[in-house]
Amino acid sequence: MASTRKLTTKDGRVFYEISVSRGRGKSRLTRRWYPPKGWSRKAIERELTAVAAEFERQSDAGEVVSRAEHREREAQEAAEAAKILTFRQYGERVFMPAKTVTMSENSRANYQGYLDKKIYPALGDIKLPEITPAQITALLLDIQTEGKAHSTVLKVYTILHSFFKMAYLGDMIQRNPMDKVERPKPRKDEVKPAEVSAYTAQEVQQIIAGLKDEPLKWQALIHLLIDTGIRRGECCALQWKNIDFKTGAVTICGNLCYTKQKGVYLDTPKNGRTRTVYAGDDTVALLRQLRTEQAKKALSTYVFTQEGSPEPMHPQSPTRYLKKFSERCGVPGLHPHKLRHTFASVAIISGADVASVSEALGHSDKAVTLRMYTHADQESISKAAQIYREAIKKAGQG
Numbered sequence: 001m002a003s004t005r006k007l008t009t010k011d012g013r014v015f016y017e018i019s020v021s022r023g024r025g026k027s028r029l030t031r032r033w034y035p036p037k038g039w040s041r042k043a044i045e046r047e048l049t050a051v052a053a054e055f056e057r058q059s060d061a062g063e064v065v066s067r068a069e070h071r072e073r074e075a076q077e078a079a080e081a082a083k084i085l086t087f088r089q090y091g092e093r094v095f096m097p098a099k100t101v102t103m104s105e106n107s108r109a110n111y112q113g114y115l116d117k118k119i120y121p122a123l124g125d126i127k128l129p130e131i132t133p134a135q136i137t138a139l140l141l142d143i144q145t146e147g148k149a150h151s152t153v154l155k156v157y158t159i160l161h162s163f164f165k166m167a168y169l170g171d172m173i174q175r176n177p178m179d180k181v182e183r184p185k186p187r188k189d190e191v192k193p194a195e196v197s198a199y200t201a202q203e204v205q206q207i208i209a210g211l212k213d214e215p216l217k218w219q220a221l222i223h224l225l226i227d228t229g230i231r232r233g234e235c236c237a238l239q240w241k242n243i244d245f246k247t248g249a250v251t252i253c254g255n256l257c258y259t260k261q262k263g264v265y266l267d268t269p270k271n272g273r274t275r276t277v278y279a280g281d282d283t284v285a286l287l288r289q290l291r292t293e294q295a296k297k298a299l300s301t302y303v304f305t306q307e308g309s310p311e312p313m314h315p316q317s318p319t320r321y322l323k324k325f326s327e328r329c330g331v332p333g334l335h336p337h338k339l340r341h342t343f344a345s346v347a348i349i350s351g352a353d354v355a356s357v358s359e360a361l362g363h364s365d366k367a368v369t370l371r372m373y374t375h376a377d378q379e380s381i382s383k384a385a386q387i388y389r390e391a392i393k394k395a396g397q398g
Contacts, residue, residue, distance in 0.1 A: 002052040014093035018052045020059045027066050030058050075166060087131060088124035090172065091115055095117075095163050104267060109259040110357025111159055118156050129173050136160060140184050142314055150186040157184055196339060198345040203331055210329025216293055218321055220286040221304055224335055225318070228277040229361050232318045232336035233257055238268055238303045245288060248279045252362065256315045264314060271364045 002020045009015065015034045022029065029164050035044045058064040065073065096115070100108050122139045124133055143153050147260035161178050168176040204226060211219045224235060230252055244250075249365070253274040255267045269275070279287070287303065294300060300310035318336050326334035340361065347357050358369040 002056040004048060004052055008158055016048055016053050018048075020056050022059060024287055027068070029055075029062075029064055029066060031055050034087070085127050086124065087126055088120050090128050090167060091124075091163065092121070094170070094172075098166065099162075104270070105262055105265065106257050106259055109261055110155075113157055114159055119159065120251055128167060131177055133177045136177055136181045140181070144184065144187060150184070153184045157181075198341040199331065199338065200349075201346050204342060204346065205254070207329055207331050207334070210325070210331070214325065216286065218325070220283070220290045220320060222322070222325075222339075223286055224279060225281040225339045226343070227279045227283045229340045229347075229357075230277060231255065231270065231340065231362075233267075233315045234269060234302055234362075235318065235336075236313045238300075239301045240291060240303055243279075243284075243303070245284055248281070248284050250277050250279055251275075251373075252277060256312055258315050264312070270280060270361055271362055273362070273364075275359065275362050277360050316349045387389060 002018055004016050006016050007015055007017055013034065015032045018031045018033060033048060034048070039047075057065065080108045096108070096112060099111060103111070119139070122142070123135065126135070140153055140157060142155060144150075152239050160181075164173070164176050164178045169328045207222070207226065211222055214222075221235060224230070224238075225232070228250060230250075233255040234252050236256040238250070238252075239254075239273050242251040242253065248363065251274060252269055255269050256264065257267050258264050290303070298305065298308055298310045300312075302310070302312040304313040305311060306313055322334040322336060326332060344357055344361060348354060354369055361369060363369050
C-alpha cells in the first residue's frame with residue numbers, strides 16, 4: 001500500500017511524497033507530486049489517491065525502479081552491448097577506444113594502421129570466440145612470406161597479444177588463443193648483424209667538426225641533440241622561453257608530433273613530465289646567435305622554425321637532414337635517436353650514474369636507459385676488466 005506525506009521545498013512550494021514498500025531486501029520507492037495552484041483540498045486528495053495508486057501499480061510491475069537499480073540495469077545493458085560478435089566490432093568499440101585513453105596520438109595512429117591494413121582484412125569478420133591459434137599463426141606467417149620486416153611481424157603479434165588479453169579479461173572469450181601462438185622468429189635470410197646504435201666520443205667529435213660549415217639553425221639543433229640527448233620532437237617543440245641563457249638550463253615541456261590523420265601537433269613529453277636538461281657553453285652560444293638571426297627574418301616563439309616562417313620545424317625534418325649530413329661528415333647512419341643513445345652510452349661509460357642519465361633522458365624506468373647503453377669500445381671493455389681484477393685482488397688482501 002502506498003503512503004503519502006505532505007512536505008515543503010526550501011522555496012515554500014508544497015508537494016506530496018508518495019512512498020511504496022516492496023518487501024524485505026528491497027529499498028522503498030518514492031516519488032514527488034506537486035498539486036496545481038488553486039486546487040481544493042478534496043481535489044488534491046482525489047488526484048493524490050489516483051497518482052499514488054498508479055505509482056504503486058508501476059512499482060509492482062517493475063516499471064519503476066530505484067536509482068541504484070537503474071544504474072545496475074544500465075550496466076547490465078552495457079555489458080550485453082559489449083558482447084561484440086566480430087573481431088572488428090570489438091576492436092572499433094572497445095579495444096581502440098580503451099587504447100586511445102592511455103596512448104599518445106602517434107601510437108594510436110600506429111595501432112590503427114596495423115589493424116586496418118594487416119589484421120582486419122584477415123580476422124575482422126570472424127566471430128571473436130571462434131578465432132583459433134591456427135588462424136592467428138597463419139596471419140603472422142602470411143605477413144612473413146610477403147617479405148615484410150621482422151619488426152612488422154612482431155608489431156602485429158604485440159597488438160594481437162594486447163587485443164586478446166583485453167577480450168579475455170573482459171569475459172568476451174573463455175580462452176585466450178594467443179596462449180598457443182609462438183612469438184615470431186626472424187626468417188633465416190633476414191638475420192642481420194647488429195647495427196651500432198651509438199657512437200664513440202671520437203665519432204661525436206667528428207660529427208661536431210663537420211658541423212662548422214652547416215647552416216646556423218642546424219648547427220644549433222644538432223649540438224643540442226648531442227649535448228642533452230633530448231628527443232627530436234622535444235627539440236622541435238622547444239620555445240625561447242624554455243631556455244635560460246645564463247645557466248644553460250633547458251626546460252623540456254612539449255613534444256612536437258606528426259600523424260597523417262592529425263598532421264603536426266604539440267603534445268606533452270613522452271612520460272608526461274616536464275624536466276630540465278643542461279646545454280654546454282658552445283651550444284648556448286649557438287642558440288644565442290640563432291635567436292639574433294631569427295629576429296631579423298621571422299620572429300617566432302619557437303627556437304627551430306621552418307625556413308622564412310615563424311611556424312615550428314616539422315618533427316621529421318631533423319631525421320631527413322641528418323641522413324644527408326651523415327654523408328658530408330663521414331659518420332654513417334646519423335639519426336636523432338642514435339645521438340640520444342650516444343648520450344646515454346658515453347655518459348655511463350665515462351662514469352655518470354644511471355639515475356641521472358635516466359632523468360636527463362626523460363625515462364620513467366632506468367631499465368630503458370640501460371638498454372640504450374649498448375656501445376662499449378675496446379677501452380671501456382679493458383677498463384671494466386681491470387676494475388674487476390682490482391676488486392678480486394683487494395678482496396684477497398683483506
